[in-house]
Every structure is written in C-alpha cells, then in structure tokens.
Amino acid sequence: MVLSVRQRIADIARAEPDRTALVGFGTDLAEQVLSWREFADRVADTADTLRAALGRSTRSCAVLPAGNTLPAAIGIAAALAAEVPVFPLNPGTPPAERDALLRLLGRRFTHGYLMDAQLRPRRMDLPAASEGPGKFSTVAYLLATGASTGIPKISARPGPLRYDPVQTASPVIRQAGWRTGQRQLIVGPLYHAAPFTAFIDALLDSNTVVLQPFFAPQWTVELVRRYAIEWLQLTPAHMREILRQSDLDPTGFASLRAMLHTAARCDADTKRGWIGLLGPERVYELYGATEGIGVTLVRGDEWLVRPGTVGRGFLTQIRILDDAGHAVPPGTTGTVFMRTPQRVGRSDYVNGQAIRTTLDGFATVGDHGRLDRDGYLYLEPRDHDTINVGGEKVDPDEVEAALRDHPAVVDAVAVAVPHQTLGSVVGVHVVLRPGTSVRRAELAAHCGRRLAGYKIPKHFTFVDQVPRSAAGKIQRWRLAPYHENGASPP
C-alpha cells in the first residue's frame, strides 16, 4: 500500500519503537542514538512547526544546512513528512555560490524557510526572478548539481514523496544488495544527491542509519566494523583513501552485503583493490545522473570480464546518438541518451538547461560513450574535461591515475595549460605523501613509462590538497589557472 512519509515513519515507530533509527556524532564526536520512537516524535514535532510557519503558502521551501548530523536528518525527514519542498544546503557554501543557489530557488519559490540547528524555521525572502515564478508543480526535494563544473544548477524531484513497498528502495538499489531494515552507514554528505536519496530510502525502508559527520578513512572502516554495517555507498575518492590504509583487514568488512559506488569515474586500480578486498560479488557500481533520466548497474564480476564498463541499463533503454541525432552502431562513440519509466518532463528543472531530450523521451546530460554488442556502456571523458594537445585528446583521469600510481603521490589533478603551438599541454597539481619529496623529472619519467608522449605532464605544481566536492569529484574550476608562458601559479 502506498503511504505518506508521515504515515510510514509512524508505522515503523509503532512496529519497532525501540530499534535504533539513527546514530550520529555530536561536535565532541560523542555517539548519539535515536530509537525509531524518539526519531518519529521529533520528526512529527518539527513537521508541525514547519507547517505552522508556512501557513497556507504553497510557494515556499525549506532550506536546510545539511551536514551529517542528527538535526539535519530530522529536518529533512520533517520537511518530507510535512510535504514542504526541502533543499539540503552545503553548510560550507561560499556566500557568492549560496546567493546563486537562492536565486535559482527564487525562480520557483517566493520564500525559503532556513532551518537552524534547533530546527526552528526562519523566513527569508528569495530573490525574485526577473521572469517571475515559472509554472508551478509540486516538489518533494531539490538538489544542487553541477559541482564539478562550478556552475550551480538545481534539479527538482516532483512530489510529494510517497512510500511504495514495491518501489522503495528502487529496484536498482535492491539489485545492488539493499535489504529492508538493514544497517547502513552514510559517508557522503546529505546535501549530495546519492547520500541524500540513500538516506530517504533508508528512512522509508526502516533502516538503521549511521551518519559519519566527516570523512576520515580509518573512521569509516571502524564504523563499518563497530556497527556491523550491511550496506555502504562510497565515491571513488573515498574508496582510494580507504585502500591506502596500511593495516586494512578484510575481516572488518565481513558484515557488508554490498558496497555501491557512484558519483564519479573510478580508476581501474581502485576498482580492483576493492574487488580484492570484498570479492567481486559485493562490489557494485551505478552510473546515473542526478536528473534521474536513467541508470546503469555493474557488479564486480561483470566488470572483471569488461574492465572499464559502467554496466548495462537497469529498467533503462540506452541509445548512442551522433551529432545529427542518428543512432550509431555498437562500438561507435556518441552522446549517451537514456529513457526510463521515471521520466522527467522538461518542466521538472529549476534550471531548464540541464538536459537535452528527444521527441520520443530519451534524455542526456551530455555524457559521451559507446555500447558494446552486449549492451554494456563505456563512458568517455566529458568534453569540458578533455585536454586537447595539438589535436590529440587526453583523458585527465588517465594521467591522474598514472601519477597516483607513484609511491610518493597521494592525489593529483590534470588540467589543460595553454600552449602557443599545441593549443594546450597537460599540467598537473600534485599532492605528495607527507614527509616525502620527489623531483619533477622523476614524476615525468614515471608517467613516461605509463603514458604516450603527448599525455606526459609538462608542468608540475605541488599543492597541499586538490579541491574536491564532498562527492569526491575534482573541482577543476577551483584550481588556479596556469598561464600562457607556462609559469606555475604563484
């Protein structure tokens, strides 16, 4: 039976009042535990407060600074229960980006209700859009996307959200080892699409959720072991850092039914490392844009047969189209279009430029790739990330993976550096392991043993850290630009 969020939470709390709903950690890192009864009571109170604050306004949304804390989790659940559209905001968003996001919200809503740490709503006027609010449709939640390009976008999930025993969690997540009532660790931040949706599915599917407030690899490993975590979602950046632990013990992951990774492309070494750690049957990868136009899924054993694939469409039809919009045969690269039952209409976007659609309902976020004869999808690097060296295309992921293979290198990011004759060459920002040093020439030689000549970085800059979004995607636009004369940034 299909139920409202409020009803579903109340039902779980009535059936299993004393089972743990949430485990969080305060600012002193002390463990905080809420039973389902306590959680349901606090959600109901907060939902009532929010509803009362909004009055009859239908053009308001809740804005929630969403670190991985118990108040944020309660606030999200309360807004969904009150059927008030909720926007989880990165608490660390710089003011300029925050203003840009609020302007995007202003295209759809007249007021935002900012929830503070005590979950008291405070009304704020949203900047009125010049064109006035667009066509109105009910929204369950809104998520910021585009973290890897630096141009903020917001995608809206039509609402209200409902619990449907057949579709919560979605069939694709169930295929990836998810079970009702499981113990789940949430590592990524709640203001990102994948952890956010995993959290609301967990909520409706009566999980016990452990919220890790910030990522530290040894802590993630410890939480998995201490709480006998059964299901876990990570980004490739998390996966890499966890593999770097010197005393990694596979038996500490014995409770885990599945690890699912999403969000960014995973390099082959990291993938193989996790397949080695958990065995191929417990490693799943999902590719699917935040916009929900379709998903692919691949399990470790399939990946070992076809290294590099992101899998086959799951309840999703995939078509590769050329620039003229014609379908291309297997093996040929083009733009990846997908079609799925949970089709999103054109009006479901606060920022209408997010996707392109075909007349028959296929949609793309602009990724390029190819299918093999058996329907497995392989992605090419995104156009705006590809480095063009005198007409040769260089995939920055490949350069970065080669550098990370060096024992002194912790992290690396490759970017295009303007060059007078070639147009651009490869430059890299490199983070070294603390206490080590390495000469640029040695790193270049290391790359030369792994990469074709034009892919070898010509400029090296040593930095303390690489800017990454909390989802683990490199934020290339945050890097200081290289200059025409090849000088490194100051």
Place this chain on the structure above:
Amino acid sequence: MVTLPEISEVLSAHPGVRRAETAIVRHDGRDVAIAAAEFSEYVSGPILRNYVWRELGDDSGLAGVVIVEDMPMADGAVDVEYLASAVAEGRCTLFEDPGDDVERRVAAIWSAQMDVGSVGVNDDFLELGGDSLSALGIIAAIETEFGRSLDVYEFMSAASVRRLAEILR
C-alpha cells in the same frame, strides 16, 4: 464513421498536446490515418493513440500518432509527405494486432499488468506507459505463463510484444 477532424479535435484536447492534425497516408500498399501532435508535455504516440481510441472507439481508424515539435505544414494543410516519411522511418509506431498465439498471450499479459486497453505488437513498453512496477509484474507473469525467466535487461531491450515473443518462441 469518425472523421479526421474529429480525431484531431480529440487529440488537441489532451493536456499534453498543443495542436493536432490528421491525414491519410499511403503505407505498405494501404491507406492509414496518421495524426501529428505538437506536444507541450512529453507524451508518446501509443499513449495518444489509445487516448483517441478510448474517446472515439477502437474502430476510429487512427493507426498512429507522430510527436512533433512544430506542426509540419505544406500548402496550408498538414504535410502528408512528412507523415509518410515518419512512418517509413519508424518514428511513428503503427498499431498492429498480435499475429500468433505467443504474441497474443504476451500482449494479454502486458494489457493486464499495465492496465492498458490496446497493446500493439510493435508498441514500446515505455512509450505505452510502462513503469518499474509493471515491468517486474510482466517479468513474473511471463515466468509463470511460459516457464522461462527473463532478466530485467532482456525485457527492457526487447521492449515490444513482438521481440519478446521472439525470445519466448
């Protein structure tokens, strides 16, 4: 007998359609009625065809609906050449009844699981309004009826009654 303007009028009243025109098109040696629908919200040809059939009866004569961004016009009327090429290139699904017993049984399963009155053997599952629930329902019903298990990928890549029947034969 239903007239072409009546079909256009019913289609234009659909919430996802801004404007519709219907014409007779020559295809495979026979005359078929094809409508072009300018859409405002995403909607598929098979769904609009079934909508017309529900309103005007399944003997209304409408064989298929082409979705267009802007109405193709020629000499003040809908461009029949455009409609004919859309049908020839497969951009317009024509309704076709099941041709044998396997197709009939598969179509009956689709119809029951999706709660759709008319299922043509070439209709695409998603274009007919299928969702994840009906997909899983059809896969389970086919396993019961034919004793053969299908995975979700096989089902979604077959996507029509005809191609699914080929797998099951």
